[in-house]
Amino acid sequence: xxxxxxxxxxxxxxxxxxxxxxxxxxxxxxxxxxxxxxxxxxxxxxxxxxxxxxxxxxxxxxxxxxxxxxxxxxxxxxxxxxxxxxxxxxxxxxxxxxxxxxxxxxxxxxxxxxxxxxxxxxxxxxxxxxxxxxxxxxxxxxxxxxxxxxxxxxxxxxxxxxxxxxxxxxxxxxxxxxxxxxxxxxxxxxxxxxxxxxxxxxxxxxxxxxxxxxxxxxxxxxxxxxxxxxxxxxxxxxxxxxxxxxxxxxxxxxxxxxxxxxxxxxxxxxxxxxxxxxxxxxxxxxxxxxxxxxxxxxxxxxxxxxxxxxxxxxxxxxxxxxxxxxxxxxxxxxxxxxxxxxxxxxxxxxxxxxxxxxxxxxxxxxxxxxxxxxxxxxxxxxxxxxxxxxxxxxxxxxxxxxxxxxxxxxxxxxxxxxxxxxxxxxxxxxxxxxxxxxxxxxxxxxxxxxxxxxxxxxxxxxxxxxxxxxxxxxxxxxxxxxxxxxxxxxxxxxxxxxxxxxxxxxxxxxxxxxxxxxxxxxxxxxxxxxxxxxxxxxxxxxxxxxxxxxxxxxxxxxxxxxxxxxxxxxxxxxxxxxxxxxxxxxxxxxxxxxxxxxxxxxxxxxxxx
Amino acid sequence: xxxxxxxxxxxxxxxxxxxxxxxxxxxxxxxxxxxxxxxxxxxxxxxxxxxxxxxxxxxxxxxxxxxxxxxxxxxxxxxxxxx
Numbered sequence: 001x002x003x004x005x006x007x008x009x010x011x012x013x014x015x016x017x018x019x020x021x022x023x024x025x026x027x028x029x030x031x032x033x034x035x036x037x038x039x040x041x042x043x044x045x046x047x048x049x050x051x052x053x054x055x056x057x058x059x060x061x062x063x064x065x066x067x068x069x070x071x072x073x074x075x076x077x078x079x080x081x082x083x084x085x086x087x088x089x090x091x092x093x094x095x096x097x098x099x100x101x102x103x104x105x106x107x108x109x110x111x112x113x114x115x116x117x118x119x120x121x122x123x124x125x126x127x128x129x130x131x132x133x134x135x136x137x138x139x140x141x142x143x144x145x146x147x148x149x150x151x152x153x154x155x156x157x158x159x160x161x162x163x164x165x166x167x168x169x170x171x172x173x174x175x176x177x178x179x180x181x182x183x184x185x186x187x188x189x190x191x192x193x194x195x196x197x198x199x200x201x202x203x204x205x206x207x208x209x210x211x212x213x214x215x216x217x218x219x220x221x222x223x224x225x226x227x228x229x230x231x232x233x234x235x236x237x238x239x240x241x242x243x244x245x246x247x248x249x250x251x252x253x254x255x256x257x258x259x260x261x262x263x264x265x266x267x268x269x270x271x272x273x274x275x276x277x278x279x280x281x282x283x284x285x286x287x288x289x290x291x292x293x294x295x296x297x298x299x300x301x302x303x304x305x306x307x308x309x310x311x312x313x314x315x316x317x318x319x320x321x322x323x324x325x326x327x328x329x330x331x332x333x334x335x336x337x338x339x340x341x342x343x344x345x346x347x348x349x350x351x352x353x354x355x356x357x358x359x360x361x362x363x364x365x366x367x368x369x370x371x372x373x374x375x376x377x378x379x380x381x382x383x384x385x386x387x388x389x390x391x392x393x394x395x396x397x398x399x400x401x402x403x404x405x406x407x408x409x410x411x412x413x414x415x416x417x418x419x420x421x422x423x424x425x426x427x428x429x430x431x432x433x434x435x436x437x438x439x440x441x442x443x444x445x446x447x448x449x450x451x452x453x454x455x456x457x458x459x460x461x462x463x464x465x466x467x468x469x470x471x472x473x474x475x476x477x478x479x480x481x482x483x484x485x486x487x488x489x490x491x492x493x494x495x496x497x498x499x500x501x502x503x504x505x506x507x508x509x510x511x512x513x514x515x516x517x518x519x520x521x522x523x524x525x526x527x528x529x530x531x532x533x534x535x536x537x538x539x540x541x542x543x544x545x546x547x548x549x550x551x552x553x554x555x556x557x558x559x560x561x562x563x564x565x566x567x568x569x570x571x572x573x574x575x576x577x578x579x580x581x582x583x584x585x586x587x588x589x590x591x592x593x594x595x596x597x598x599x600x601x602x603x604x605x606x607x608x609x
Numbered sequence: 610x611x612x613x614x615x616x617x618x619x620x621x622x623x624x625x626x627x628x629x630x631x632x633x634x635x636x637x638x639x640x641x642x643x644x645x646x647x648x649x650x651x652x653x654x655x656x657x658x659x660x661x662x663x664x665x666x667x668x669x670x671x672x673x674x675x676x677x678x679x680x681x682x683x684x685x686x687x688x689x690x691x692x
Contacts, residue, residue, distance in 0.1 A: 205643045206673045264670055410653040417657070447656065447668045506628065506654040 038103035041072055045107050046294075046380060053383040056108045060386050065114045065237040073104075073115055079142045082120040084127060085438055087139035093436035094334050098276060099596055102283035109284050109390040114238040117277065118186040122148035122195040124269035125211055128441045129257030134213065141192065141215075148213075151182040151196035151243055152266065158400070160511075161197060161209070162263055166245070168198035168212055174252035176200070176212060178245040188241045189226045192216055196245075197262045209262035212254045223248040234389035267345070268444045274348035274404070275337050278355035279330035279595070281394045284387050285323050285359045285366075286593045292316055292366050293586040295373065295381050306369065307579065314569035315369045317578040319362035321558045321570065324551070324594055325529050326358040331432050331595035332454065332532040338436040339429050343449030346411050350525040353404035356394045358529075361567075363388050408521040409509045412501040414448035415524070419498055425456040425463065430535030432595050457531035457538075458491040466538035467552065479549025483537075486556035490530045493563060497523055523563060530559050536594065545585075546594055550577045612689040618682035624658050625678065638679035642672060663689060 043049040045056070050068040059066050081097045083089020091097055104112040119142060126138045138148070157163040166180030178198060188194060193215045201208040214224075228242040257265045296307030296316065306312045333351040336344055367374045367388055373381045374388075408415075428434065457463050468484045469475045501520050508517050533555055540546035554574050561567040569575070582592070590598050618638050626633045630646030647655065652672040659667050665688060675681040 203643075205641075205676065206649070206670075207676070264673070410650040413654065413657050414660075417660075445668055446670055447666070450666065506650060509654075510648060510650040 038076060038078075038100065039106075041076055042069070042103055042107060045383075046291075051107065053107070053380055056111075057377075057379070057382050057386060060108075060110065060236050063231070063236045065111050066108065069104075069108065069111055070115055073111075074145050077143070078104075079116055079119060079145065082116065082123055083139045083142050087127075087135055088143060089139060092438050094272070094276060094337050094439060095331065095433065095436060095595070098279040098331075098334055101280055102286075102593075102596070105280045105283035106287040108237070109281065109387070109394075110235040110237040112280060113186060113235055113393075116147075117273075117280070118150055119146075119148045119191070120276070121269070121273045122150045122193075124272050124441075125195060125265050126213070126256055128269045128444070129211070129261060129265040134253070134256060138193075138213075146193065147187050147191040148193040148195055149185050149188040149191035149243075151185050151188065151194045153182060153184050154180075155183045158403075161266065162206060164197055164199060164209065166196065166198045168196075168200050168210060168250075171249055176250050176252075176254065178212065178214070178248040178250060180245055182243045182245075184230050184240055185243055186238050186240050188243045189229070189239055194226075194243065195256070197266065200259050206263045207260040210259045211256040211262045211265055212250055213256055214248065214250050214254060218250075219248065232393070234391070234393040236389070264446060267446055268441070271344045271348040271444050272337060272439070272441075274352035275330070275333045275344070277394065278326070278351050278359075279334050281356060281359055281391060282323065282327045282330055282593060282595075284391055285319070285326070285362050286591055288363060288366050288384055288387055289316070289320055289323060289582070289592050290586055291381055291384060292319075292369055293582050295370060297583075299373070306371075307583075310572070310575075312369045313575050313579050314572075315365040316582065317554070317570050317575040318558065318567070319365045319369075320578055320582060320592060321554045322358045322362040322365075323592055325533055325555050325559060326355045326362075327593050327595050328536045328555075329529040329532040330355045332429055332535060335429050335432070335436065336453070337439055337444070339426060340449065340451070340453050341440065341443035342445050342447065343451060343453060344444055345446055346408055346415060346448055347454065347528065349404040349407035350528045353401050353408075353522075354525040354529055356391070357401065359391055359394070363391055405518055405521045406511055406513075408524060409513055409517065410506075411448045412504065412509060412520065412524070413506070415452060416498045416502045418448060418450060419452035419455045419494070422451040422453065422456040423459070425453045425460045425531070425535060427462065427535075427539060429453055430457070430532070430539040432536060432539070433541075433597065454528040454531035454535070455494050457535040458487060458494055458527065460535075463487075463534050463538040467534060477549065479553065483549055483552045483556065486553060486560060487530075487534055489560065490527060490534075490556070490563075493523070494527050497527065526559060526563050530556065533559070540594075544594065544598060545581065548581070550574055551581070554578060612686055614679075614682045614686040617685050618678055620662065621655075621678045621682055624655060628654065638682070639677050641676050642678065642681070643676065647672070659685060665689060665692065 042051050045051065045053045051066055055066060080090040081100055082091060084091050101112065123138055123142060126134055130138065152161060154164050154166060166182060168176040168178050171177050178196060182196060193213060195211060195213050197209055197211055199208055200210040223246050225244045226241055230240045230242060232240055296312060297305050299306045330351050333347050336347050367384065370381055370384055374385055377385050464484060464487060467487060468480050497520060504517055508514060537546045537552050545551050554570055557570065558567065585592060625631065625645055628651055636645055652669050655672065656667050656669050659665060663685065671684060675684040
């Protein structure tokens with residue numbers, strides 16, 4: 001690809017890329033020789049290997065994805081995780097999907113997005129609204145290693161998708177003709193198919209746009225230019241580009257769902273990606289915390305290790321507490337896709353809004369801990385600088401933080417009614433790792449559902465009883481009392497929020513809502529996170545750090561601080577406890593995430609720590 | 610409870626006027642809701658009001674499927690009859 005001086009690809013040199021790229025992707029079949037666990041397949045990234053941190057940083061600098069890693073993922077049939085089992089793939093529990101894909105996000109979030117998450121986001125629309133033939137076709141294509149790009153975005157309109165101007169007009173013969181430009185589209189150049197959102201009626205309103213799936217191998221003339229790349233600060237390895245359609249004909253069968261249903265389908269499909277993507281991003285911060293402990297122990301400053309300095313210790317402990325909260329909320333919301341699908345419009349928007357915010361805050365704190373190693377990019381910790389840039393894209397990509405709050409705002413009055421009538425929660429939501437049935441896309445809705453399962457966790461008697469007892473079942477310890485007191489304060493805040501939200505005029509719940517109304521939605525997401533945390537602590541399996549009262553209280557204390565709008569360092573004795581705990585976990589090669597089994601990470605020999 | 614479309618229609622017209630975007634008498638049951646300033650936010654508000662008035666949980670897409678007050682009243686009436 002010829003690059004122009006300003007870094008864009010030369011359209012003239014790449015116009016031919018639109019001619020049919022015949023689908024000849026390698027057909028791969030899972031063989032028993034392929035390890036089930038990507039951790040094992042990839043190897044320890046801290047030690048020299050084909051997909052180690054050093055090579056990931058080098059590839060990032062060169063703005064490319066690791067061809068080795070993409071090859072390994074092909075071999076592992078990674079895209080099969082995105083295809084429902086009923087269509088021949090491996091996707092049953094979405095929690096398993098997250099767990100199995102997290103090793104990618106522990107190493108290279110750009111690979112996660114560039115290799116496959118984009119294809120997941122496109123395919124979701126077909127799982128939601130496609131007919132049987134379309135679903136079978138897309139499943140077959142994904143299973144043989146093809147990609148699908150999501151051609152929704154037009155820079156002019158941002159997340160205001162219904163204002164999009166790209167058009168599909170009837171060709172008079174049942175088919176459609178696509179005209180217009182889609183910008184900042186991941187994989188648009190190399191994907192074998194592109195799902196576009198197009199205006200199919202000039203009328204205002206929500207029934208004027210349709211989704212159309214274009215398979216490039218059906219094109220006979222170069223009517224689309226996908227050659228111009230967009231260079232980004234984060235996710236540099238992703239092939240993000242622009243697609244200009246100049247009257248491309250597509251057949252009647254290209255329309256996914258009925259014509260006019262793009263908004264409805266996309267808003268339903270987004271719920272799954274809004275749940276899954278934050279849960280994947282948690283793994284990147286998990287990896288950074290692991291690196292922070294190792295760095296903090298080996299780097300000497302002022303006559304001691306970095307992790308002996310009170311400021312560094314406090315930064316680390318705060319970041320760890322934030323990770324736990326992010327992990328709890330994102331994991332519970334992923335389970336909710338299966339167990340509380342009617343409530344997921346609001347829950348997934350809350351996760352996609354708050355989790356990236358918590359993760360970025362943690363990364364910001366950790367970047368200070370890494371100090372000059374961070375900004376001068378000193379190996380082997382230079383990967384952290386890339387992680388910070390990559391994660392900065394997460395709150396923007398496909399559903400911006402503000403767009404997520406805008407989803408919540410108009411649902412506030414309905415949430416108040418449902419929250420007031422929900423007195424108990426569903427314990428299954430919080431039993432992380434418990435089996436889930438295949439996702440039923442038809443049960444996701446665009447309404448507010450009928451209950452408030454996460455708010456209810458703050459007052460549910462069973463949750464309170466579990467948190468009031470210590471690991472041995474004894475009640476009344478001072479640690480447990482602190483936890484229950486914090487829960488009571490959050491429950492009182494939930495009550496205040498209901499009152500305040502019920503008093504807001506509907507005219508203030510739209511895109512032009514004032515800051516104080518946005519603040520209500522922000523508080524709601526924090527209270528959902530509190531409910532998720534309380535629920536997972538109450539349901540924790542034996543041996544989990546979630547039984548530790550100091551851990552429980554540290555997260556609730558950070559949460560209360562966020563609700564109050566100011567986040568001071570955790571108390572010194574809490575910091576000491578969390579740093580000791582972290583030292584122990586890293587020493588035993590156990591991850592910080594609470595949503596995965598606490599078993600040592602399988603690493604090959606050569607661990608020289 | 611009232612389930613006949615004309616009664617529901619006049620109740621809906623009352624709600625729309627109550628939202629303060631249009632004055633009574635400047636529209637009728639055939640005016641598209643979109644022309645009445647009823648964006649997606651008001652669509653959700655209207656769903657909440659329908660829920661409270663008729664004890665009927667409706668998805669906001671009902672406003673997309675029945676884009677005028679007249680059609681919406683028919684739609685609600687049918688759902689109530691079926692419930």
